[in-house]
Amino acid sequence: xxxxxxxxxxxxxxxxxxxxxxxxxxxxxxxxxxxxxxxxxxxxxxxxxxxxxxxxxxxxxxxxxxxxxxxxxxxxxxxxxxxxxxxxxxxxxxxxxxxxxxxxxxxxxxxxxxxx
Amino acid sequence: xxxxxxxxxxxxxxxxxxxxxxxxxxxxxxxxxxxxxxxxxxxxxxxxxxxxxxxxxxxxxxxxxxxxxxxxxxxxxxxxxxxxxxxxxxxxxxxxxxxxxxxxxxxxxxxxx
Numbered sequence: 001x002x003x004x005x006x007x008x009x010x011x012x013x014x015x016x017x018x019x020x021x022x023x024x025x026x027x028x029x030x031x032x033x034x035x036x037x038x039x040x041x042x043x044x045x046x047x048x049x050x051x052x053x054x055x056x057x058x059x060x061x062x063x064x065x066x067x068x069x070x071x072x073x074x075x076x077x078x079x080x081x082x083x084x085x086x087x088x089x090x091x092x093x094x095x096x097x098x099x100x101x102x103x104x105x106x107x108x109x110x111x112x113x114x115x116x
Numbered sequence: 117x118x119x120x121x122x123x124x125x126x127x128x129x130x131x132x133x134x135x136x137x138x139x140x141x142x143x144x145x146x147x148x149x150x151x152x153x154x155x156x157x158x159x160x161x162x163x164x165x166x167x168x169x170x171x172x173x174x175x176x177x178x179x180x181x182x183x184x185x186x187x188x189x190x191x192x193x194x195x196x197x198x199x200x201x202x203x204x205x206x207x208x209x210x211x212x213x214x215x216x217x218x219x220x221x222x223x224x225x226x227x228x229x
Contacts, residue, residue, distance in 0.1 A: 006159065034215065043205060043219045044160070057215075093159045104150070105217060107159035 002028050002098040006108025013084055014116055021079045021111045023094030029074035030096035034105070035067075038091040050077040084115045118143040120208050122220030129196050130228050137223045139206035140188040146208040149189045151180060154203045154222075163204075164191070167211070196227045 003026040013019050023033055031052045036044040048069050049057040056069035066088075068080040077096075081088055094108040119142040129135045141149075147168035152160035166173045166180045166189065173180050177196075182189040193200055203224050209217040 004159075009157075032215075041222075041224075043221050046215070046217075049215050095159075104162060104165065106162065107152070110157065110159040112157065 002026075002096070002104075002106045004030075004094065004096050004106045004108040006094050006111060008111060009109060010112045010114075012114045012116065015085055016083055019081045019084055019113060021081075021092055021094070021113075023077045023079070023096070023108050025075045025096045025106075028096075028098050030077075030098075031074060033071060033077040033094055033096045035069065035077075035079050036093045036095065038093060038110075040091075044093060052077075081113065084113070086115045089113055089115045118146055118208055118216065118218040120206060120218045120220045122206050122223060124223060125221065126224045126226070128226045128228060131196060131198060133196055135191075135193045135196055135200070135225055135227075137191045137204055137206070137225070138188060139190070139208075139220050140186075141208040141218075142187065143208070144184075144187065145210055148209050148211045149180070149182060150207050150217075151178075151191050152205045152207065152219075154205065156202075160205060193225075196225075198227050198229050201225055201227045 005024045007022050033050040035047045038044050047062045050069045050071040052071045058064045071077040093110045095105045122139045150165035153163045154160040164178050164180050166182050177194045179192040203222045205222050206220040207217050
């Protein structure tokens with residue numbers, strides 16, 4: 001299957017700082033990537049759809065100024081959590097589709113963000 | 117929108133036994149049903165998927181069945197092994213619409229040695 005690499009796997013930061021998470025498709029081009037948030041023992045919640053070369057599409061209730069998404073190339077999307085607060089602590093996961101039909105989603109390994 | 121319900125939330129089986137996880141969906145337009153396995157601290161991994169034009173699909177010890185009329189689908193794992201222990205998520209969407217992929221609430225499977 002396709003490989004999606006996500007870094008870092010874990011990050012601890014102070015309140016008020018910004019954190020950048022990278023998501024790369026290693027062996028395919030991903031015109032669309034997705035960012036999810038997952039709380040402990042809960043399912044994945046879609047935050048935004050990242051489109052290469054254009055603005056991301058955010059789900060209802062997700063602050064676009066808080067969660068900045070950049071998809072500058074066909075293999076890289078980044079999520080920046082700006083001015084992080086303890087309530088932003090969560091497991092963030094990216095995914096990408098391997099083909100234009102958007103059929104199969106392949107996920108990154110996730111990033112555990114802890115804001116002190 | 118689509119609503120996916122998954123049961124049970126936790127499941128413990130003895131090594132070698134079978135495990136079954138069931139999901140129901142609400143939107144009859146959904147035609148793509150993947151299953152993901154998520155190990156602790158990792159992202160979900162696609163393990164099997166099925167389209168609505170087939171009723172069953174099998175891959176070694178894993179099989180998925182789909183009943184379009186009743187709008188439910190199930191994951192079957194036979195000859196379970198300790199390494200099968202993980203959280204399993206079902207999902208549903210329309211083909212070509214990954215953004216609309218709706219996940220179930222997850223099942224924590226524990227295989228006891």
